[in-house]
Amino acid sequence: MATWFLRSSNNHGVIRKLLMAFSGKSTTTVVRRCFGSMEAGQKLDPYSCDDDYRENIDHRNQNLDFPGGKIPLTSQLKFISEASDKRLPCYRVLHDDGSLISNTIHDQLGEEVAVNMYSAMVTLKTMDTFLYEAQRQGRISFYMTTFGEEAINIASAAALSPHDFVLPQYREAGVLLWRGFTVQECTNQCFGNKDDKGKGRQMPVHYGSNKHNVITISSPLATQISQAAGVAYSLKMDKRGACAVAYTGEGATSEGDFHAGLNFAAVMEAPVIFICRNNGWAISTPVHEQFRSDGIVAKGLGYGIRSIRVDGNDVIAVYNAVRAARNMAISEERPILVEAMTYRVGHHSTSDDSTKYRPTNEIEYWKTARSPIAIFRKYIQRNGWWSDDQESELYRDVKKQVLEAIKTAEGMEKPALTELFSDVYEQMPPNLHEQERSIRDAINKYPKDYPTDFHV
Ligand SMILES: Cc1ncc(C[n+]2csc(CCOP(=O)(O)OP(=O)(O)O)c2C)c(N)n1
Numbered sequence: 234m235a236t237w238f239l240r241s242s243n244n245h246g247v248i249r250k251l252l253m254a255f256s257g258k259s260t261t262t263v264v265r266r267c268f269g270s271m272e273a274g275q276k277l278d279p280y281s282c283d284d285d286y287r288e289n290i291d292h293r294n295q296n297l298d299f300p301g302g303k304i305p306l307t308s309q310l311k312f313i314s315e316a317s318d319k320r321l322p323c324y325r326v327l328h329d330d331g332s333l334i335s336n337t338i339h340d341q342l343g344e345e346v347a348v349n350m351y352s353a354m355v356t357l358k359t360m361d362t363f364l365y366e367a368q369r370q371g372r373i374s375f376y377m378t379t380f381g382e383e384a385i386n387i388a389s390a391a392a393l394s395p396h397d398f399v400l401p402q403y404r405e406a407g408v409l410l411w412r413g414f415t416v417q418e419c420t421n422q423c424f425g426n427k428d429d430k431g432k433g434r435q436m437p438v439h440y441g442s443n444k445h446n447v448i449t450i451s452s453p454l455a456t457q458i459s460q461a462a463g464v465a466y467s468l469k470m471d472k473r474g475a476c477a478v479a480y481t482g483e484g485a486t487s488e489g490d491f492h493a494g495l496n497f498a499a500v501m502e503a504p505v506i507f508i509c510r511n512n513g514w515a516i517s518t519p520v521h522e523q524f525r526s527d528g529i530v531a532k533g534l535g536y537g538i539r540s541i542r543v544d545g546n547d548v549i550a551v552y553n554a555v556r557a558a559r560n561m562a563i564s565e566e567r568p569i570l571v572e573a574m575t576y577r578v579g580h581h582s583t584s585d586d587s588t589k590y591r592p593t594n595e596i597e598y599w600k601t602a603r604s605p606i607a608i609f610r611k612y613i614q615r616n617g618w619w620s621d622d623q624e625s626e627l628y629r630d631v632k633k634q635v636l637e638a639i640k641t642a643e644g645m646e647k648p649a650l651t652e653l654f655s656d657v658y659e660q661m662p663p664n665l666h667e668q669e670r671s672i673r674d675a676i677n678k679y680p681k682d683y684p685t686d687f688h689v
């Protein structure tokens with residue numbers, strides 16, 4: 234596969250290229266050895282180095298045995314460059330017109346899976362469209378769309394096994410849909426009705442499903458990253474033959490949990506895939522105000538984690554990269570970092586107006602020319618797997634499904650008030666009893682301010 238893996242195997246050529254990319258030159262004082270604790274790292278030859286670098290090493294005492302391994306010495310006072318002239322490349326398979334890039338070797342998806350992936354992307358987009366509108370109409374309190382990131386959602390989910398544990402950030406509803414969590418279940422959660430598995434206690438879009446091995450989303454950013462390292466370690470200890478997958482936005486990588494999680498996973502050799510959706514924005518913060526590295530992929534080397542950058546709007550590229558990442562994570566017991574380059578086409582959430590901080594023509598470009606759904610439609614149509622009639626039928630069916638789900642979810646009663654206080658303590662502590670009493674008093678005093686289907 235024509236991928237750019239930052240190998241910690243014995244492929245010195247790739248490592249050399251990477252180090253050159255970091256330093257900007259071939260002469261470097263970079264210590265090229267991986268952590269001694271990594272099995273793959275131990276295969277590296279600590280003595281090998283670039284020829285021009287060799288000229289500067291101290292021949293009387295070539296290597297010093299520091300804790301962690303032998304390190305070549307140099308008489309050159311030289312710092313590793315903070316940036317390179319060239320950015321790390323991005324793996325892709327499809328041109329934006331849906332044709333295959335000629336020299337790419339990739340696994341054939343097959344008609345059935347390709348059509349299923351396309352249908353799932355359209356379902357996700359349609360669900361987002363109507364639930365977003367439902368929030369605008371005051372029928373639900375909050376919503377977040379995945380517009381522009383449908384390929385990362387669906388293609389990564391399709392590349393995983395249902396036994397892998399998913400720890401999402403919040404813009405990954407498509408992963409749940411792919412696993413069989415229905416539009417109705419998503420809608421019940423957003424309306425917080427009595428069929429919502431979270432019993433109406435979470436904000437909308439904070440999905441989770443025990444049945445589908447998806448850990449419930451938590452609002453504080455990046456908590457899922459270090460948790461995923463722990464989940465993966467436990468899967469490895471139990472020899473489950475599965476991996477953990479943490480999704481994160483590029484903004485969340487500025488949290489300490491990202492760094493702790495990656496380091497922990499590398500050292501513990503935990504089978505976890507960190508999928509970073511680099512969509513350019515963390516609410517109104519653009520990437521150049523978020524970090525000074527070459528995106529997120531460059532950070533993998535710092536932790537001894539094999540990494541790849543992929544075009545997140547190319548379904549096949551995401552699918553191939555995550556599939557390969559999964560194989561390596563499980564068979565070699567190691568974490569893998571995937572940076573999927575994309576763009577957040579929608580507003581951050583219903584609490585945001587992104588036209589206040591970014592040009593509308595930029596949004597329009599990504600919404601149309603680089604739409605992952607449009608690109609993939611062209612691909613399946615080129616293969617003779619999709620027609621205009623099938624397209625109209627799909628949109629008609631999915632719209633009906635979503636509108637019916639909204640009607641059902643809205644008509645359903647809310648969970649009983651007691652559920653607000655259950656499931657945390659085996660025996661409810663006095664302060665929660667007090668809170669329950671006070672909310673009952675408030676509802677009895679101001680009944681008009683509370684929904685009539687709310688069971689006191
Ligand atoms: C610890 C923490 N800090 C700040 C926030 C507020 N917040 C919510 S989403 C968000 C932006 C995250 O951006 P990114 O990780 O790039 O994800 P994206 O929304 O682009 O998918 C911020 C700052 C939070 N929820 N948690």
Ligand SMILES: [Mg+2]
Pocket residue numbers: 482483484510511512513514515516577
């Ligand atoms: Mg972002």
